[in-house]
Amino acid sequence: MPKTTALIFGYNKYAREILNNVKDKYKNIKIYARDIEKIKEEDKKFIESFDLSDEWDSIKKDVDVSKSMAFCVLEDTAENIFLTISLRANFEELTIIALASNKESANKLKMAGANKVIPLVETTADIIANMLEKPISNRILHSILYEESALKIAQIKISEDSHFKDEELHSIDWTRYNGIIVLSVMRKDMKSEFIYSNKAKHHILEPGDVLVVVGYEKDIKEFEEKIGSKRYVDWSNWSW
Amino acid sequence: MLKRWILDFAYYLDTSKSYQRKKHFFYRLLEDDKFKYKKYVDFLMITLIFISVIVLIREVKHHVNDYLLFFSNYIISFVFFIEYMLRLWVNSSVSKIIVARAEHDSFLHREVNLKKAFLEILRVKLRYMLSPQAIIDLLAILPFFHELRLLRIFILFRVFKLFRYAKSFQTLASVLGTKKFEFLTLGIFASIVIFISSVLIYVMEGNDPASPINTLFEAVYWSIVTISTVGYGDITPVSHEGRFVAMLVITAGIAVLAFTTSLFVSAFTEKLDEIREIKMIENVSKLKKFYLICGYESIARELARKLALSENDIIVMDEDEQRIELAKADGFTALNYDPGKVESYEKLNIDMATQVKAILCLRENDVENVYSALTIRSIDKEVFILALLMQDVNRKKLEFTGVDKIVYPQELVGLITKELVGKPVAFEVIHELRSENADVKIDELGVTERIVENFPTVGDLGNKKFRVVLLGVYKEKDDHFYFNPLDDMLLEAGDYLLVIGYQVFILEFEKYLHTKVDNA
Numbered sequence: 039m040p041k042t043t044a045l046i047f048g049y050n051k052y053a054r055e056i057l058n059n060v061k062d063k064y065k066n067i068k069i070y071a072r073d074i075e076k077i078k079e080e081d082k083k084f085i086e087s088f089d090l091s092d093e094w095d096s097i098k099k100d101v102d103v104s105k106s107m108a109f110c111v112l113e114d115t116a117e118n119i120f121l122t123i124s125l126r127a128n129f130e131e132l133t134i135i136a137l138a139s140n141k142e143s144a145n146k147l148k149m150a151g152a153n154k155v156i157p158l159v160e161t162t163a164d165i166i167a168n169m170l171e172k173p174i175s176n177r178i179l180h181s182i183l184y185e186e187s188a189l190k191i192a193q194i195k196i197s198e199d200s201h202f203k204d205e206e207l208h209s210i211d212w213t214r215y216n217g218i219i220v221l222s223v224m225r226k227d228m229k230s231e232f233i234y235s236n237k238a239k240h241h242i243l244e245p246g247d248v249l250v251v252v253g254y255e256k257d258i259k260e261f262e263e264k265i266g267s268k269r270y271v272d273w274s275n276w277s278w
Numbered sequence: 279m280l281k282r283w284i285l286d287f288a289y290y291l292d293t294s295k296s297y298q299r300k301k302h303f304f305y306r307l308l309e310d311d312k313f314k315y316k317k318y319v320d321f322l323m324i325t326l327i328f329i330s331v332i333v334l335i336r337e338v339k340h341h342v343n344d345y346l347l348f349f350s351n352y353i354i355s356f357v358f359f360i361e362y363m364l365r366l367w368v369n370s371s372v373s374k375i376i377v378a379r380a381e382h383d384s385f386l387h388r389e390v391n392l393k394k395a396f397l398e399i400l401r402v403k404l405r406y407m408l409s410p411q412a413i414i415d416l417l418a419i420l421p422f423f424h425e426l427r428l429l430r431i432f433i434l435f436r437v438f439k440l441f442r443y444a445k446s447f448q449t450l451a452s453v454l455g456t457k458k459f460e461f462l463t464l465g466i467f468a469s470i471v472i473f474i475s476s477v478l479i480y481v482m483e484g485n486d487p488a489s490p491i492n493t494l495f496e497a498v499y500w501s502i503v504t505i506s507t508v509g510y511g512d513i514t515p516v517s518h519e520g521r522f523v524a525m526l527v528i529t530a531g532i533a534v535l536a537f538t539t540s541l542f543v544s545a546f547t548e549k550l551d552e553i554r555e556i557k558m559i560e561n562v563s564k565l566k567k568f569y570l571i572c573g574y575e576s577i578a579r580e581l582a583r584k585l586a587l588s589e590n591d592i593i594v595m596d597e598d599e600q601r602i603e604l605a606k607a608d609g610f611t612a613l614n615y616d617p618g619k620v621e622s623y624e625k626l627n628i629d630m631a632t633q634v635k636a637i638l639c640l641r642e643n644d645v646e647n648v649y650s651a652l653t654i655r656s657i658d659k660e661v662f663i664l665a666l667l668m669q670d671v672n673r674k675k676l677e678f679t680g681v682d683k684i685v686y687p688q689e690l691v692g693l694i695t696k697e698l699v700g701k702p703v704a705f706e707v708i709h710e711l712r713s714e715n716a717d718v719k720i721d722e723l724g725v726t727e728r729i730v731e732n733f734p735t736v737g738d739l740g741n742k743k744f745r746v747v748l749l750g751v752y753k754e755k756d757d758h759f760y761f762n763p764l765d766d767m768l769l770e771a772g773d774y775l776l777v778i779g780y781q782v783f784i785l786e787f788e789k790y791l792h793t794k795v796d797n798a
Contacts, residue, residue: 041699044699051688052688052691055688055689055691055692055695056691056692056695058692059692059693059695059696060695060696060699063696063699063700107699109695135695135698137691139576140576140580154698154702156691156694156695156698158687158691159576159577159580160580161687161690161694162577162580162581162666162685162687162690163577163580163581163583163584164584164712164713165685165690165712166577166581166638166664166685167581167584167585167588168712169664169683169685170569170585170635170636170638170664171585171588171590172720172721172722174722174752174759174774174776175720175721175722175776176712178749178750178752178759178776179708179711179712179720182708183697183704183705183708184693184696184697187759189761191701191704191707191708192701192704193701193702193703193704217762218762219747219749219761219762221707221747221778222707224703232717232718232778232779232780233747248703250703250704250707252749252761252762253761253762254761
């Protein structure tokens, strides 16, 4: 089910960065801050106050959690874990993305029920290491992922009427679709497999499988039309 | 006339490039530990020393082959003589002293006083010749006069030459040198005790027929044997007075021994860190390519771990002792230097242009990173610097220092979230490709002349056989990435192939690209 509401817990530099990057992707955005005096004027319209001891009544009342995405970005690790646990305890269906300072707190946040954790230290170190060791591939991947070039990465779901349906992955001649490269396939059970992996080789495409492809916008569109499917992200069973 | 000739010759030598080059070569060969050929000379000298000592030992009870004897007495001595003369030559410059004197005198409109110049030369050369190492070198040549049997024993002085070649001896000498005053005090104390006790025992027992001490020499010998707590027992006092002196000497002996031991221990403890540091710097200056990390906080720590996994050499520099201890515990070469000081880099004794892959300013503090980056730029304009930015307001300052790449973690969080929300599967796939633990990886393979010869076009590569996806070709000369190129695209040396696949398959593919001719 597509997400329409973003709930950002905490008001700090990370919360503002997230807000700036996702505000055009959601219909509703709410920032839950504890110290509302320090809020910048332009952000005030998103603000709701909250307390860690809350029963979350206002969320229960106002928000459809199954269509919401929560970002837990409290600076204190212990509080962030406590927040994640209380959100998970109250809202089973809520998708939670949490920010962690390191791997240790990332593990705890996962245990606390976060769907996705961004370990800040590891991620930054990963990116720097790639910049230094594989500068070209890093630049290309970065431009693809963050759409800084005409190249795009897209997820294409195999639909009921796709002519790829029931075909073995191995037997499809991808070279027919010159403009794009298929990187991997995500099966219905949410396991992603590299296109040339042994497991993916004999995989029979089923409606609901998602292909991850790289190409130019025009070619991706053409490919979508050819295989008769549409770009879609199903968050309902999402878990990492 | 003679004076003119001498001056002309001195000026000629001082300005002659080939002479200076030769002299510099010999200087490095004998004195510069970083010169690659020095170790061969050292090895040769050490071998010669051992040969002559073996000959000396053998000669005591057996007949030694005449040729070997000749070799030991004359050839080796001759080699040492040459070495001695070379050292004397390179130690100081005669021509420079004469030229300096000539310049000085002509500046003051005086007639050039060569006498003063020669006296200066004599002083400088004598100072060298009277240094302990030069004296040992000279004594090692003496066995040349083999016929004087007494001089044979000077072969043993050749062993002392080992001091010159073994660094640890020099370290030992420098360590003990720091306690010169304490050792002098101890020596004076021990000498006084030995002197008094020798005289006392001689006076007490010299005339006693039952006592083995008959001469002053025997008394001194007894005193030294006793004070050193060795106590052979071959000479022992027999009278009560003598034994009383023995008790005093034994007590003083314990004090002397304890004092000596503690001096050695404290000298080493105090110098240990310094010795380790010197050794570490020596090792660093030998490294071919390494990353220099300035500041060892959480991101730096994680990054160092990742870079070390791909077999990179890492040097950590931080002014905080605790963080340096942590880096050492993590197995890195870590130096407790301030990355914001030029002196720190000078101490490292490295060539930034050739030895450093990149300098990473990773303090989680913008002020420190700006300071370090500026310091590094003031030393080297070209070296690649990457710096961490913690507050966006400081970006301009960091850019101003000339940093090549800025990493701003906060911005990364925003970008990641955006992608994570928009294309979670794609994000995971790309993230997975970059992650260190993933089986499937993205890699860049450099195209060489040889590869171009065997695989002129993209279609010839045959990457699909190896289950490797060719994402595209990066052409360095036009800085352009050609995504999913057509089969007829021509490859050129200097291009990079961006491939995705299992690590093992990529390795196989890479091997195939490099060895196709052999397989054919």
